[in-house]
Amino acid sequence: EVQLVESGGGLVQPGGSLRLSCAASQFTLSDYWMHWVRQTPGKGLVWVSRINGDGTVRTYADSVKGRFTISRDNAKNTLYLQMNSLRAEDTAFYYCARESHQLLSGLSYNYFDPWGQGTLVTVSS
């Protein structure tokens, strides 16, 4: 079964750092764009960052640009999110997700599938 498993969440003080990991199984990570999405408890979903298959293209939401770094180790089949200068508003569940796609009439339609189970990051003093 294709699966993503996140780890690395926890409680951190404002201004601190944390690194999240996302281990992929039953598929070759290097074949896919990968994303991080976060969700504040009780609230909606917000896209955070994406990275292409070989790690040469990375994109970030404005809210995390300059503080978060997405990376991947394809040999280890693992995706990472390094989070620095953390703020209270970064408190959320963080999900990794694979960008899957289907071709319809010659066009590629992309969506998140699968998602990991999520890891909770709490920024508080």
Added chain:
Amino acid sequence: DIQMTQSPSSLSASVGDRVTITCRASHSISSYLNWYQQKPGKAPKVLIYAASSLQSGVPSRFSGSGYGTDFTLTITSLQPEDFATYYCQQSYTTLWTFGQGTKVEIK
């Protein structure tokens, strides 16, 4: 960024009801619209991609329609396992954005 607005934000329905959720994009997104279901404590799961294509393994009571800026998710006969929160999401631009969610509760 493209803003996605869902309505209603919540609804109450009974088993067997037909349920419709709408999603509006702030700019045209062609058919680059996906729908996800999320149950409490779980990750979202894709139901519909490309506005109207049913993901493999998803029951046929779920359907999607729309193009451009206005989209709809329909559940034809609500089942007990369908009580959840539903999100639309656009993949037209590089920065993917979600709707705020529609919570479907038991009446």
